[in-house]
Amino acid sequence: MTMHAELSPSASKRWLMCPGSMILNKDLPNPANDYTHIGTIAHEVAECCLVRGDDPERYLDWWGFVNAQGGAGVMKELGPGSDKVFTHRVDRDMVDAVKVYVDVIRADIAEMCGPEVKVEERVSMEWLAPGMFGTADCIAVEPLGLMRVYDYKNGRTVVEVENNPQAMSYGLGAMGEGNPFGIEEIELVIIQPNAPHVDGVVRRWRLTPEELIAWGVGTLAPGAEAIELGETRLKAGDWCQFCPAKRQGVCPEIRRQMFGAIDVETDSADLPVQAVPTLPDPGMLTPDQVARVLTLEPLFSSWLKDVKAKALEDAQAGRGAPPGFKMVAGRSSRKWSDETQVKARLSRHRQDVYDIALKSVAQMEKMIKAKGGDPAIELEGLIEVNRGVMLAPEQDKRKAIEPMFT
Ligand code: SF4
Numbered sequence: 001m002t003m004h005a006e007l008s009p010s011a012s013k014r015w016l017m018c019p020g021s022m023i024l025n026k027d028l029p030n031p032a033n034d035y036t037h038i039g040t041i042a043h044e045v046a047e048c049c050l051v052r053g054d055d056p057e058r059y060l061d062w063w064g065f066v067n068a069q070g071g072a073g074v075m076k077e078l079g080p081g082s083d084k085v086f087t088h089r090v091d092r093d094m095v096d097a098v099k100v101y102v103d104v105i106r107a108d109i110a111e112m113c114g115p116e117v118k119v120e121e122r123v124s125m126e127w128l129a130p131g132m133f134g135t136a137d138c139i140a141v142e143p144l145g146l147m148r149v150y151d152y153k154n155g156r157t158v159v160e161v162e163n164n165p166q167a168m169s170y171g172l173g174a175m176g177e178g179n180p181f182g183i184e185e186i187e188l189v190i191i192q193p194n195a196p197h198v199d200g201v202v203r204r205w206r207l208t209p210e211e212l213i214a215w216g217v218g219t220l221a222p223g224a225e226a227i228e229l230g231e232t233r234l235k236a237g238d239w240c241q242f243c244p245a246k247r248q249g250v251c252p253e254i255r256r257q258m259f260g261a262i263d264v265e266t267d268s269a270d271l272p273v274q275a276v277p278t279l280p281d282p283g284m285l286t287p288d289q290v291a292r293v294l295t296l297e298p299l300f301s302s303w304l305k306d307v308k309a310k311a312l313e314d315a316q317a318g319r320g321a322p323p324g325f326k327m328v329a330g331r332s333s334r335k336w337s338d339e340t341q342v343k344a345r346l347s348r349h350r351q352d353v354y355d356i357a358l359k360s361v362a363q364m365e366k367m368i369k370a371k372g373g374d375p376a377i378e379l380e381g382l383i384e385v386n387r388g389v390m391l392a393p394e395q396d397k398r399k400a401i402e403p404m405f406t
Pocket of ligand 1: 014018020021024234235236237239240243244245246251252253254
């Protein structure tokens with residue numbers, strides 16, 4: 001029997017762009033972090049709402065949990081159970097974010113023609129890419145009509161919908177081999193309430209079954225086949241962000257790019273510890289080198305952060321600090337251990353124990369909205385917008401600003 005690599009749709013951009021990452025990551029740990037767990041719990045709340053017809057408000061202050069097997073649940077009170085590896089109270093922010101997602105789907109369904117709605121639906125792309133399957137957050141299908149495939153993103157890293165390999169893969173899986181429902185158009189919908197975007201938090205992209213299949217046959221299937229054949233080519237880009245090889249600081253391509261971007265005098269991935277490269281004066285870089293450094297900046301920053309985190313983790317676990325480093329006490333921060341006790345013990349100071357500050361513009365808008373008011377009217381003339389300028393890649397959707405002096 002042929003064993004196929006497990007090709008995850010959520011990592012599809014990474015393995016399509018950097019096929020060698022599959023081999024490099026094969027034995028690397030890829031533990032979920034708190035953000036991933038919180039995202040899993042938000043998905044769980046969303047699923048409960050869609051399946052049971054609940055308002056997300058119902059789950060405010062409930063407890064979400066993730067167990068050792070990666071499963072999740074929400075409950076009013078945390079019951080016993082030793083396999084809970086992560087717990088998180090469903091807070092106002094999570095309820096508001098899930099509500100955006102649930103409301104969009106409910107509004108869409110209301111205007112569709114008797115769609116079949118599937119929540120947390122397992123879909124298979126194996127007819128194009130053996131070893132590839134996943135779970136779509138929600139699918140609404142009008143037979144012989146429109147199919148909408150929803151992907152809820154809880155994170156703050158902006159995810160675009162156009163040409164998004166994960167969303168397209170789910171679209172292919174939801175449509176199925178041979179398009180048995182006779183779907184005429186597919187709409188991929190990404191709902192990302194926690195990440196501001198010029199196109200809004202709900203982003204849609206439509207394409208025909210033929211266009212989607214063309215991508216599946218021309219891009220997805222050959223990409224999966226290359227991995228099957230043991231392709232080792234590495235290529236760095238924005239898809240590296242959550243790559244275990246980067247998080248563990250072991251990707252040779254990242255190191256090569258990092259030093260190659262500015263022509264540092266080394267081509268060795270195994271730099272000796274003392275070989276600290278001399279970085280050129282920014283004023284001496286060519287425009288091409290500046291562009292290259294700026295393009296790679298997010299990658300470098302997050303890689304450096306990952307390397308530092310890994311080194312500290314090793315030191316804390318007793319595996320030793322890297323040569324030339326040691327573990328020392330960090331900067332201490334103090335906070336109240338129990339605010340109720342503080343208030344009780346210092347009550348003779350009355351209001352002096354409080355520091356009252358105005359809420360931020362965003363908090364004030366939220367408060368006014370929650371009380372049924374209109375922030376645009378109540379805050380008219382009170383907000384000063386101070387917008388600076390920044391550099392952005394050419395493909396950024398914001399309009400380019402001309403310099404004041406030329
Ligand atoms: S960090 Fe980037 S270049 Fe390295 S293996 Fe991962 S995806 Fe590929």
